[in-house]
Amino acid sequence: MKTLIIIPAFNEEESIAGVIRAVHSACGFADVLVVDDASRDATRQVALAAGGNVVSLPINLGIGGAVQTGLKYACVHGYDMAIQIDGDGQHNPAYVPALLAPILAGKADMVIGSRFIERQGYQSTFARRGGIAVLRLLFLVLIGRRISDCTSGFRAYNRRAIEFLRERYPADFPEPESILLLSRHQFRICEIPVTMHERAGGISSIVGWSAPYYIAKVVLAVIMESMRKRA
């Protein structure tokens, strides 16, 4: 089974090398693709030096466009599974085999690494936990099931999910929306417990005024998606 590890990175020169090395040692069976989202620092050079494969985008597309780049790459190069890991060191690659297990067992099309199942490790800030709780409720209403950590960017997809998402992956704040997309098209989603760290470097993509915008955009996108016809 060909496996691709997609690492979206924007100005992550401090942490990217550590992430790539950790991925190499924890899952040597997988190929690594760093999607450098038009970083202004040395992310690209550092990632190449650390032995990653790098696709550099000429303009900043945001997390959605960067991850979609990885999914398209996985599609074109015939990967059977893709895992998304953040470039900032929040996610521990040691969980990758656990993330892949339900896919390999044929029990899931998408697996999310959730920090809220065992409630260990970094639990995010109070405000963010509040936002996640709102989304959890919204998901419960819209798809009738509990997704404990719908904002988690630590996730795995099988080939069918990759092909489905390659043209549909949402542009910004894509994590909750992509779950809804897959769920509404009868893909099987499961969550496994992981522990996350606080980011090792760089800055979050959700800061200041973008937080209320984030919630509004996600809620709107989720409601819109639930009103669209299933293609």
Next chain:
Amino acid sequence: MNRIQLLSILVTLALMVVTFELVRRRRIGEQYAVLWFAAELVLMFFAIFDNVLIAVAHIAGIFYPPAVLIPVLMFFVIALSLHFSVVVSRLTRENKKLAQEIGFLKSKVETMYSSMNPTLSGTHEQPPNEELEKQ
């Protein structure tokens, strides 16, 4: 013909000439000019036939006839803005696709370039077009 009527006809005419010139010089594509011309034609119509304006005001219960132009104008401004939002969204989508394609092509070219020039291979090496890009 009173002065305000003459003035509004002249202003609308000027606006139409500007739009026409922009389309003729290909600064505006025809598909985006349609809404503009529609708005200008409606304005011109009301400027010439001010008795229609007064009649419309009477029907709508608007006391001051020129105030009819405000909702008409609002309608076109909103229609144009919505149209632009649609266009911008489409351009964003296409832009994203192009950026991704360029990213793939660039990494492919670099791989080919380094396999053709083994002496230059290394992580910091860049193909010659990078230098052009920076100028």
